[in-house]
Amino acid sequence: MKQPTRSTSASRSRRTQRPEPKAQRSTGAIAARTGLGDRWHAWVGHHxxxxxxxxxxxxxxxxxxxxxxxxxxxxxxxxxxxxxxxxxxxxxxxGWDGQPQISVFLHKEARESAVDSFTEELRADADVAEVTYISPEEALEEFQQSSGLGDAMMGLDNNPLPAVLLLRPQNTDREHLQALAQRLRDSAMTDAVVLDMAWVQRxxxxxxxxxxxxxxxxxxxxxxxxxxxxxxxxxxxxxxxxxxxxxxxxxxxxxxxxxxxxxxxxxxxxxxxxxxxxxxxxxxxxxxGPVAGLSSSYGSGxxxxxxxxxxxxxxxxxxxxxxxxxxxxxxxxxxxxxxxx
Structure with a gap:
């Protein structure tokens, strides 16, 4: 019995070997995940x-x-x-002169130095914007001109009018004005305090x-x-x-x-x-322009x-x-x- 040759055995071994299967490719849609940064950029880009x-x-x-x-x-x-x-x-x-003001009538017996000190104290007060002092002589002269009773007043032996302080308050609120007026009434230098609350209320x-x-x-x-x-x-x-x-x-x-x-x-x-x-x-x-011209005619800027x-x-x-x-x-x-x- 003959022995198989080397070529014959090699050919048989090649026939008995099976081919290896090829790698299968994935088919269909692929799901991709988007990160938070991508969503933010897309949202901002769309806006x-x-x-x-x-x-x-x-x-x-x-x-x-x-x-x-x-x-x-x-x-x-x-x-x-x-x-x-x-x-x-x-x-x-x-800036109008007709704004609320407080008239403070001082005692006639008050000395001039005390009046000056009281006036400077009010000017330094934070609740007072401006203080105007009217002497008794100036008050009498103004009364004579406005009332038409100059001849009658000339016959008086003494000046009956006291010195007056005209105060322009810093705050025109009703409560602040009343509190300031009451504080002035409590002072020993004042005889009477007049506050025009009707004008303030209007x-x-x-x-x-x-x-x-x-x-x-x-x-x-x-x-x-x-x-x-x-x-x-x-x-x-x-x-x-x-x-x-x-x-x-x-x-x-x-x-x-x-x-x-x-x-x-x-x-x-x-x-x-x-x-x-x-x-x-x-x-x-x-x-x-018209408002500036009107205000300048009244001496205001x-x-x-x-x-x-x-x-x-x-x-x-x-x-x-x-x-x-x-x-x-x-x-x-x-x-x-x-x-x-």
């Missing part, structure tokens, strides 16, 4: 994109956008002008009336601004209804859909507040105070907040009603 888009849409239709912003500006300029007018009114009263009531009127007007016109923004954003939503349906079909959330409209409301409010500040500033500039940076910041920030709230109200009502079927 930046929507803010830029809102600005582009605002300036793409300058006439319509400008009309809406102008309506908001007029509504905001009215209470702002009234409040600024109250501030200038109070400043004008601070001034306080007039100021309070103006403040309440300004606050009420501001609330009413703020509601008007909200209605303007709500109606404008509602029209934007209706114009982009098909776009909203498409993005919702591909899985967009309500937050994603409402974001551009919220930025549009911010734009309307911000530019409306900026225009309101410009309107008030222009009004003050127009009135500054009073000038109107215009709306500065605090007014600009308050108007733009407050109007932008109103625009945001109005846009949110419009979006919350109308976006949910737009759903793909």
């Amino acid at each position: 930046r994109e929507m803010a830029g888009e809102a600005l582009r849409r605002f300036f793409a239709t300058p006439l319509a956008s400008g009309m809406t912003a102008l309506v908001i500006a007029i509504a905001l300029a009215l209470p702002t002008a009234l409040q600024l007018g109250l501030v200038n009114f109070q400043r004008a009263l601070a 001034l306080a009531q007039l100021t309070e009336l103006g403040q309440r009127l300004s606050a009420g007007l501001a609330v009413l016109l703020a509601m008007g601004v909200l209605l303007v923004v709500v109606n404008t954003i509602r029209l934007h939503i209706e114009n982009r209804r098909e776009e909203i349906l498409v993005v919702k079909l591909v899985g967009a959330t309500d937050a994603f859909v409402r974001r551009p409209f919220l930025y549009s409301g911010l734009c309307y409010g911000f530019f409306g507040g900026l225009l309101a500040w410009l309107l008030v500033a222009a009004g003050v500039a127009l009135l500054s 009073y000038a109107l105070r215009g709306p500065g940076f605090p007014y600009l910041l308050a108007l733009t920030a407050g109007a932008a907040l109103l625009g945001l709230v109005g846009a949110w109200l419009a979006v919350a009502r109308h976006i949910r009603a737009i759903e793909p079927r």
Whole structure:
């Protein structure tokens, strides 16, 4: 029997060996996880994109956008002008001679050195802004000129009028004035203290009336601004209804859909507040000349105070907040009603 050759055994061994299986490739979708940093960058990027888009849409239709912003500006300029007018009114009263004052009648037996010391003490008082001393001779002369009884007063042996101190208080609040008057009455140098509380009460009531009127007007016109923004954003939503349906079909959330409209409301409010500040500033500039001429004719250097940076910041920030709230109200009502079927 023949032995198998080496070539024959090698060929048999090659036939008996099985081929190794090939590595299988994974098929289908691969789930990828996004980190917190990626989500944050995507959220910030979308906000930046929507803010830029809102600005582009605002300036793409300058006439319509400008009309809406102008309506908001007029509504905001009215209470702002009234409040600024109250501030200038109070400043004008601070330098007016007819502001509240306290008349302090001194004892006729008081010595001149004691009167001088008492006068200097009042001038150093923090509650007293100004002290004017009227001697008995000056009081008599003024009485003769104002009353027309000069001849009758000349026949008197002694001057019946005492020395008077006219005090202009630092604080015109009613409680402070009463406390200051009572403190003066308790002094041994005073014979009588006269405080014109009726004038003070009228001034306080007039100021309070103006403040309440300004606050009420501001609330009413703020509601008007909200209605303007709500109606404008509602029209934007209706114009982009098909776009909203498409993005919702591909899985967009309500937050994603409402974001551009919220930025549009911010734009309307911000530019409306900026225009309101410009309107008030222009009004003050127009009135500054006549007011300065009127005050100079009375020997006063009073000038109107215009709306500065605090007014600009308050108007733009407050109007932008109103625009945001109005846009949110419009979006919350109308976006949910737009759903793909």
